Amino acid sequence: MDSTLFFTALLMLFACSSDDTKDGHDGVPDLNWTEADPDPDPETDTDTDTDTGTDPDPDPDPDPDTGTETDTGTSVPDWVDPDVPEGPIPATEGTSTTPEDDDFDWSDVNPERIGDSLPEQNLNWDEYPQYGTAQILDWSDSEECVCFDVACATCSEETCGPETCAYDLNESHRLTKYHVELRAIDHAPHALTFEVNVSADPPITYTDIQDVLNRLERIPVEYWYGLQIITNFGHGIQFLHGSYFGGGAAAYGSMNYIDTQSVDMSVLLHELGHTFEQYTRIGNSPTLEPQDNILNPIWRNAIRSDDNRTSGYGNNNEWEDMAEFSRIHAQCLVEGSLDELESLSPERFRIWERILLNGTTITP
Secondary structure, three states, rough: OOOHHHHHHHHHHHEEEEOOOOOOHHHHOOOOOOOOOOOOOOOOOOOOOOOOOOOOOOOOOOOOOOOEOOOOEEOOOOOOOOOOOOOOOOOOOOOOOOOOOOOOOOOOOOOOEEOOOOOOOOOOOHHHOOEEEEEEOOOOOOOEEEEOOOOOOOOOOOOOOOOOOOOOOOOOOOEEEEEEHHHHHHHHOEEEEEEEEEEEEOOOOOOOOOHHHHHHHOHHHEEEEEEEEHHHOOOOOEEEOOOHHOOOOOEEEOOEEEEEOOHHHHHHHHHHHHHHHHHHHHOOOOEOOOOOOOOHHHHHHHHHHOEEEOOHHHHHHHHHHHHHHHHHHHHHHHOOOOHHHHOOOOOHHHHHHHHHHHHHHHHH
């Protein structure tokens, strides 16, 4: 079977949001792309590579946004210790903040899809700029055995090895844990730490820890905070065997975890969208007060105001629309087309940028 078609079919089993279960948002069963969907979005990354070796030479200058200057005159990127406005995210002007009782009605929304025109480029993961350097740390406060290097020659216990230094996720799955730091290339003092877990039993062939690190380095810095959120509130990002999903979605995302059977960049960026949304909705009191109306009606009214859709998969409901906007926003950030995105979807853009800012409050 042609490899591109195979991976396209895999991505049609797309990603879902959940809270602490494998059900969908607020108890609604997950709605996944299946082979019955006649129109998976062309902008979805259908990356077919399985290479887990060394990456091509990264772009040393991803041209990030820059903000203030240090005492030495060095420019500091906007994503370093940004100011987060106080209070809830404002609703679209002239709209209600009271939640609606019924499911979202798409019939009055223009069928035009943002994803049909953005991102402008369909980049493979190794064509993304390298925004950071990832390293496995040689310490961890986890109660589980943690590997301190790629080969797991050293670890937090006496007996090491990727199969030996592993813990039981459930009766059928054992994982190897790594404590990882991502440090920004453009501003070296900026770094975040989080947990990465890779299936040891059953073993997986679609990725390994080095491949994971290579890909995480290419996630835009603004989205790194999501990796810390799912670590602080749960068990980080987990690359699992397909048997864990039982034929369901390619991934699940929440503020407690990202569980995935794919390393595709579009899947990871979509799932991070669920993480940031839930962090705003559920909150992190007293650092960030919850905003339980962020989806209904705040995001619903943003969709109506923009009068367009994100993608075929985003049409399922407002939280999948938001996760798809997360993906598209990140991809536009990478390629430099955020102005075009804001023009097409000004209300979603305003709200999403504030949701990303809320995510930065996860750091002390």
